[in-house]
Amino acid sequence: MQQYQRYLSFTRLLLIWLFVVILAGSIVRTTHSGMGCPDWPTCFGNAIPPTQEYQVRFQADHEYRKGQFIIYNDSLKYANKTFKSGAAYNPADWQQYEKNNYAKFNVYQTWIEYINRLTTGVLGFIIIAHIIWSWRLFGKTRRSILYWSLSLSLLTAFEAWLGKIVVDTNLEVVKITLHMLFALLIAAVAVIIIHKVKAAPKVVGKQLKWLSTITLLVVLVQIVLGTEVREQIDEISLALSYTSRELWISRLNGWFEVHRDVAWAAAILCVYLFWQSLPHKVLQRTAFIILACVAGTVLLGLILMYANIPAAVQPLHLLLSSILIIALFAYRLKVK
């Protein structure tokens, strides 16, 4: 029995780590660090990125490894062989990097992006360990759990590939949204595994079933609307060189008003769902998480709107809305 408990705790850890990855990704975005590493999976051609500007500038009499990057004449170059440089830059030793030409170095952006990649890497290890554990515990008895665990790795591999595309195409916004929706899908799979292993009896209630399904769908729509608003913010902020934050909200189009209005519908549904869940002990905890998350998300949304989109609030708004939808999904699995 204890081994199941430990497996459950590990799956919960996986779920929590996914939220850490979502948060890290959002911090990358709000600090504009996505291109902090112009290449992938290395960063400026290194396993550990540079910490000083001079490391990415041409250095005379320096040993360069094949694939190492420098910024030269506002352009990204990489060493086409391992060599020792002479007194002056020799074009024959270097190749122009073609995938993008983000020829800037900002140590904070580079390290934020790098830490983001590390959190994703740790997630990869957690998922591999999860598959091995699932195979040992359920390989012969409940294969479906093993398959769900395997699907975590497939989805994550796709997500990593999408991450690479995002970098190679200089952060094209639609792909960023897809990237986020996939992260939510991976979290949903983790919730399914927890639900299956716990095998707790479901609450029977037609009204609760419908109410939770509708709330889940409304929040999903709200998240897609949110990513639409966020894509606009990305464009507006870029056009204003990430300054004049007081102008960002006023430049949003009608999707923002829809997002703001649907928020109230989502909030009312969540409060009603909480209220309806009170008589059911098994639902109370998840219902409380839903209530807390929706209150937090709406509050942070209002702060975004009235306080000119403070950078620190952006990742929190995303984090709470992600936890909200996953909690709603977990809730939905508990009723039939």
Ligand code: HEM
């Ligand atoms: C149930 C309630 C809500 C949910 C689930 C929700 C969800 C989201 C999501 C997922 C994003 C995209 C964030 C990102 O990709 O970084 C977003 C962005 C945004 N939301 Fe909401 N939201 C809610 C309520 C509100 C409210 C009430 C407001 C304000 C009136 C608001 C204002 C914004 C703004 C301004 C953005 C763009 C922020 C940015 O670019 O980082 N949201 N929302």
